[in-house]
Amino acid sequence: MNPVALRSEFPLLRRYENGKRLCYVDSAATSQKPQVVLDAVRRYYVEDNANVHRGVYDLAARATQDYEDARAEVAGLVHAEPEEIVFTRGTTESLNLLALSYGGQALGPGTNVVTSPAEHHSNLLPWQQVALRRGAELRFVELDEAGQVTPDAVAAVVDGGTRVVALAHVSNVMGTVTDVGAIAAIAHRAGAILAVDGAQSVPHMPMDVRQLGIDFLAFSGHKMCGPTGIGALYGRRELLAGMSPVYYGGEMIEEVTLTSATFKEAPWRFEGGTPNIAGAVGMGAAARFLQEVGLSEIHRHETELANAAADGLRRIEGVTVYGPEGHRESGVVTFNIDGVHAHDVATALDQHGVCVRAGHHCCQPLMRRLGAASTARASFYLYNDAEDVRQLLAAVQATKEFFRRVAG
Amino acid sequence: MSLDDVYREVVMDHYQNPRHHGHLEHPTLTVGLHNPSCGDELHLDVLVDEDGIVRDAAFEGQGCSISMAAASMFIDRVRGKKLEEARRIAESFKDLLRRREADRSLLGDLEALEGVSRFPARVKCATLVMNAFEQAIDRIEEGGDHK
Numbered sequence: 119m120n121p122v123a124l125r126s127e128f129p130l131l132r133r134y135e136n137g138k139r140l141c142y143v144d145s146a147a148t149s150q151k152p153q154v155v156l157d158a159v160r161r162y163y164v165e166d167n168a169n170v171h172r173g174v175y176d177l178a179a180r181a182t183q184d185y186e187d188a189r190a191e192v193a194g195l196v197h198a199e200p201e202e203i204v205f206t207r208g209t210t211e212s213l214n215l216l217a218l219s220y221g222g223q224a225l226g227p228g229t230n231v232v233t234s235p236a237e238h239h240s241n242l243l244p245w246q247q248v249a250l251r252r253g254a255e256l257r258f259v260e261l262d263e264a265g266q267v268t269p270d271a272v273a274a275v276v277d278g279g280t281r282v283v284a285l286a287h288v289s290n291v292m293g294t295v296t297d298v299g300a301i302a303a304i305a306h307r308a309g310a311i312l313a314v315d316g317a318q319s320v321p322h323m324p325m326d327v328r329q330l331g332i333d334f335l336a337f338s339g340h341k342m343c344g345p346t347g348i349g350a351l352y353g354r355r356e357l358l359a360g361m362s363p364v365y366y367g368g369e370m371i372e373e374v375t376l377t378s379a380t381f382k383e384a385p386w387r388f389e390g391g392t393p394n395i396a397g398a399v400g401m402g403a404a405a406r407f408l409q410e411v412g413l414s415e416i417h418r419h420e421t422e423l424a425n426a427a428a429d430g431l432r433r434i435e436g437v438t439v440y441g442p443e444g445h446r447e448s449g450v451v452t453f454n455i456d457g458v459h460a461h462d463v464a465t466a467l468d469q470h471g472v473c474v475r476a477g478h479h480c481c482q483p484l485m486r487r488l489g490a491a492s493t494a495r496a497s498f499y500l501y502n503d504a505e506d507v508r509q510l511l512a513a514v515q516a517t518k519e520f521f522r523r524v525a526g
Numbered sequence: 527m528s529l530d531d532v533y534r535e536v537v538m539d540h541y542q543n544p545r546h547h548g549h550l551e552h553p554t555l556t557v558g559l560h561n562p563s564c565g566d567e568l569h570l571d572v573l574v575d576e577d578g579i580v581r582d583a584a585f586e587g588q589g590c591s592i593s594m595a596a597a598s599m600f601i602d603r604v605r606g607k608k609l610e611e612a613r614r615i616a617e618s619f620k621d622l623l624r625r626r627e628a629d630r631s632l633l634g635d636l637e638a639l640e641g642v643s644r645f646p647a648r649v650k651c652a653t654l655v656m657n658a659f660e661q662a663i664d665r666i667e668e669g670g671d672h673k
Contacts, residue, residue: 459590
């Protein structure tokens with residue numbers, strides 16, 4: 119993998135911000151898009167645009183083919199079958215669809231959902247709300263000292279009433295990786311299913327749902343070099359087959375009378391209305407792109423950068439780095455400059471061309487645990503390089519000195 | 527545009543040594559505001575007397591230097607003022623941040639935050655206290671009954 123060559127495939131990264139080389143280290147929020155994805159979306163609109171699954175003319179057949187090819191590409195990325203991939207608007211919609219449909223059917227009084235206090239709001243609220251409506255219990259795994267979800271801690275709260283274990287694979291705040299394979303085994307022994315929020319893992323590391331025993335996996339196109347407004351829910355074939363639709367309308371039906379209806383097979387029964395065809399095409403192109411670069415390579419590259427950044431930040435006196443002391447397993451580094459609010463840090467870093475996220479990262483319960491209302495987060499991806507690490511460290515150093523000066 | 531224009535000495539001084547920090551013993555009204563996009567929190571106590579004069583105010587919260595300094599400066603400015611004058615101060619300050627014609631004579635230390643107008647993503651930090659204050663006095667004026 120040649121990061122210099124890769125960077126040049128992302129047109130936006132050629133830009134300058136505030137007169138400085140753009141150091142984009144906010145890929146956990148959204149990723150930049152390579153030329154191949156932009157070209158795929160444009161090609162679809164220029165050459166193949168029509169509605170899917172209904173036209174009899176050739177153009178419509180090509181649009182349908184593009185859409186279904188994209189489903190196969192996305193399925194390949196996570197080692198699923200194409201029929202196990204439901205296209206959605208993104209991780210949030212995937213998790214809501216899952217909670218409403220599967221959760222709505224499986225949960226009731228005497229049952230429980232197990233999740234953790236470290237979840238992104240999008241993997242907490244759908245379960246919280248469906249549990250409230252269904253009279254089910256929402257249980258929380260105890261985090262360990264590093265803020266991590268361990269299989270033992272999951273085993274401690276799972277019981278015969280557990281129907282769903284819902285956890286993130288990689289924390290968007292800490293970048294810690296959860297052992298979802300071991301947790302799948304625990305969930306299955308109790309007769310529960312494992313639903314994984316893969317928003318921060320699928321774009322960044324090899325994913326094999328079969329090997330890990332994951333029953334449902336939600337992820338977004340825009341975090342994996344694809345367009346916004348498109349995402350996917352993987353569901354094990356037998357489970358999807360037993361689930362009721364959530365959105366009713368065109369495209370998803372078999373036969374309709376005024377008083378009844380039958381629905382298509384999964385995954386199409388979950389895709390009511392005209393889908394985001396161009397988005398799916400872009401996500402498919404992104405899936406292909408990532409596999410061509412190699413997910414193992416991407417993971418190795420970005421963790422190397424994150425470790426270098428974490429080491430460098432620790433060496434700056436007056437900077438606190440959160441997360442593991444030792445080796446990091448993802449591209450996320452969360453930190454604070456002592457005595458300076460993360461928003462002030464982010465504004466100052468922006469003056470150096472450095473884009474980081476600052477705030478509570480949609481994870482207020484975990485932030486309360488960390489005792490930090492707000493942190494700055496740098497997240498690396500395949501297009502970042504050693505120069506980005508240098509630029510970040512120099513900017514943090516300068517920012518620290520700036521606030522030392524103005525704050526006396 | 528440089529950072530020095532935003533993080534001026536007087537701003538950092540209000541941030542590090544906030545005036546009117548804490549709670550009032552018998553506020554007329556308390557407003558809690560939360561900026562869900564960034565996590566900033568602000569609790570504002572306001573004491574308004576029968577003549578419609580802001581007798582006192584105090585704030586507590588969590589947030590960046592701009593939001594906390596703005597709260598400290600703003601309360602400094604509106605204490606002892608009539609409600610309508612306090613509203614004019616809030617409006618002038620918002621005008622300043624939106625880079626419109628503002629009545630600077632009303633602003634005092636708040637004028638030091640003018641540089642924030644160059645950082646659109648941070649304007650909401652500076653206006654948090656204003657929004658809390660306007661909510662408080664709207665409710666006081668609506669209710670008539672203090673509390």
